[in-house]
Amino acid sequence: MIHAIGLTKTFETRKGAVEAVRGVRIEVAEGEIVAFLGPNGAGKTTTMRLLTTLLKPTSGTATIAGHDLFADPTGVRRRIGYVAQGATVSPMGYVGEDLEVQARLYGLRPAEARARVREVLAQLDLTGVEQRVAGSLSGGQRRRVDIAMGLLHRPALLFLDEPTTGLDPQSRANLWGHIRRLRDDEGVTVFFSTHYLDEADALCDRVLIIDHGRIVTEGTPAQLKAGIGPDATLDDVFLTVTGRELREEAVA
Amino acid sequence: MSPSALILARYYLRATFRSKFAILFTAIQPILFLVLFGPLFDRSGVGSWGALVPGLLIQLALMSAGLAGFGIVLDQRFGVLERLRVTPASRTSLLLGRVLKDSVVLLVQAVLVITLGYAFGLRAPAGGVLLGLALIVMLAVGLASFSYAVALTIDQELFPPLMSTALVPLMLLSGALLPMSLAPAWLDVLSRLTPFRYVVEALRSLFTGSYTSAEVGWGVLVSVLFLLVGVLLGTRLFQRENA
Ligand SMILES: Nc1ncnc2c1ncn2[C@@H]1O[C@H](COP(=O)(O)OP(=O)(O)OP(=O)(O)O)[C@@H](O)[C@H]1O
Ligand SMILES: [Mg+2]
Numbered sequence: 001m002i003h004a005i006g007l008t009k010t011f012e013t014r015k016g017a018v019e020a021v022r023g024v025r026i027e028v029a030e031g032e033i034v035a036f037l038g039p040n041g042a043g044k045t046t047t048m049r050l051l052t053t054l055l056k057p058t059s060g061t062a063t064i065a066g067h068d069l070f071a072d073p074t075g076v077r078r079r080i081g082y083v084a085q086g087a088t089v090s091p092m093g094y095v096g097e098d099l100e101v102q103a104r105l106y107g108l109r110p111a112e113a114r115a116r117v118r119e120v121l122a123q124l125d126l127t128g129v130e131q132r133v134a135g136s137l138s139g140g141q142r143r144r145v146d147i148a149m150g151l152l153h154r155p156a157l158l159f160l161d162e163p164t165t166g167l168d169p170q171s172r173a174n175l176w177g178h179i180r181r182l183r184d185d186e187g188v189t190v191f192f193s194t195h196y197l198d199e200a201d202a203l204c205d206r207v208l209i210i211d212h213g214r215i216v217t218e219g220t221p222a223q224l225k226a227g228i229g230p231d232a233t234l235d236d237v238f239l240t241v242t243g244r245e246l247r248e249e250a251v252a
Numbered sequence: 253m254s255p256s257a258l259i260l261a262r263y264y265l266r267a268t269f270r271s272k273f274a275i276l277f278t279a280i281q282p283i284l285f286l287v288l289f290g291p292l293f294d295r296s297g298v299g300s301w302g303a304l305v306p307g308l309l310i311q312l313a314l315m316s317a318g319l320a321g322f323g324i325v326l327d328q329r330f331g332v333l334e335r336l337r338v339t340p341a342s343r344t345s346l347l348l349g350r351v352l353k354d355s356v357v358l359l360v361q362a363v364l365v366i367t368l369g370y371a372f373g374l375r376a377p378a379g380g381v382l383l384g385l386a387l388i389v390m391l392a393v394g395l396a397s398f399s400y401a402v403a404l405t406i407d408q409e410l411f412p413p414l415m416s417t418a419l420v421p422l423m424l425l426s427g428a429l430l431p432m433s434l435a436p437a438w439l440d441v442l443s444r445l446t447p448f449r450y451v452v453e454a455l456r457s458l459f460t461g462s463y464t465s466a467e468v469g470w471g472v473l474v475s476v477l478f479l480l481v482g483v484l485l486g487t488r489l490f491q492r493e494n495a
Contacts, residue, residue, distance in 0.1 A: 052338055077340040088335040090326065093267070101263045105256055105339040149335060 081155035096130025260349025306455030307428035321403030397482030
């Protein structure tokens with residue numbers, strides 16, 4: 001589903017170049033759920049924006065959902081869903097109407113779009129918010145509207161950038177269930193980032209950890225934990241591969 | 253026209269017409285000029301309503317379509333633009349959806365100004381007014397596209413002050429308020445270097461019923477060029493940074 005080789009992204013800023021992503025290789029098979037972990041500023045969002053056609057890589061190549069990122073970005077866009085880390089809806093917009101327009105942009109006819117919006121809202125426990133403006137929803141409800149936006153067109157590959165930030169435990173568990181069902185019932189491939197390691201552990205088949213723009217480790221949660229020692233948690237793995245300097249500083 | 257552009261245009265229009273006050277508010281300047289300055293102008297011997305109303309229409313276009321870019325600043329801030337850029341909708345239709353909306357809004361406002369003009373004493377043939385409206389819409393497409401291009405290029409905070417400051421000299425130099433025939437030579441030359449002068453003069457010619465004058469030819473030519481450059485530039489900026 002994702003074959004990316006040698007992806008790099010360097011931002012030119014006033015204070016000089018920022019190498020946000022430095023030669024990343026990502027392989028994700030169809031139907032996999034992959035967790036993308038890394039400390040703040042590691043390059044998770046930038047990598048996702050590269051893979052979703054939003055940023056032009058400084059170098060590297062990628063085939064996403066069967067389409068070349070450079071040769072056929074529209075083909076990629078048709079098959080992927082992307083839920084960004086930040087806001088994606090205007091606070092003044094009416095939820096139902098905004099979702100419907102989003103669905104129509106993917107080619108759904110008006111009646112299909114309306115039915116699909118109702119279906120997705122129900123799946124995310126949002127029934128009844130259609131007539132409300134996004135600004136009047138709670139943070140967690142708004143986050144679920146963001147997620148609904150990415151699901152309308154039944155993408156084969158779903159990118160979720162910290163989807164559960166701001167959700168209560170109940171909504172979070174619901175979303176996990178929903179993501180698992182998407183994969184089990186519809187074969188959707190899911191690539192998501194998170195700072196909650198229990199979430200990664202509970203949900204994913206495989207973990208990718210990025211730090212300073214490089215993939216520092218990858219494998220199934222069980223493999224990674226076994227590599228650290230008996231009774232190791234994913235937290236231990238994470239701190240071992242990304243927190244070395246931090247610990248050394250703490251000791252010194 | 254691609255379906256995406258129409259879907260988006262209808263969506264933006266619904267949102268815009270939800271607050272009718274805002275539509276009136278962007279048209280308030282030309283309306284004030286019409287009501288509080290028009291009667292003076294009409295008696296000054298400089299020109300009649302037929303000269304003033306076309307000028308006010310250009311002023312309206314600059315204030316309405318010219319400031320359209322502000323809408324995208326908000327879309328950018330709320331992450332809406334990024335979400336739309338991941339959909340398969342073509343980059344041109346992301347631009348045209350907005351621009352079509354801006355053109356329809358301008359058309360409604362222009363009809364309002366012209367109707368008011370008639371109430372005050374404008375006497376222009378219906379054919380000329382209709383052709384004038386067509387020209388105004390063409391100009392609006394170009395202007396709004398330019399406005400989005402600027403909004404996507406410069407700092408978010410800079411856009412409103414910069415754009416409204418840039419539009420005032422362009423409006424004055426077009427001879428919208430007083431005909432440029434009164435201007436000293438240097439001002440006349442400067443005015444000829446700005447695009448909107450040609451459109452004002454074409455509109456004035458249309459409003460007097462001469463549809464085949466040189467002024468009309470120049471006005472149409474300038475508007476078409478402006479439209480093409482505006483749309484190409486706008487589309488390129490929607491594409492920028494994309495893979
Ligand atoms: N548009 C940009 N211009 C300049 N630098 C940028 C830009 N976007 C990101 N960066 C920089 O690139 C690096 C990686 O940022 P990125 O947003 O990908 O991190 P992240 O892993 O998603 O972090 P977080 O967990 O905080 O969301 C950071 O140093 C960031 O400051
Ligand atoms: Mg991030």
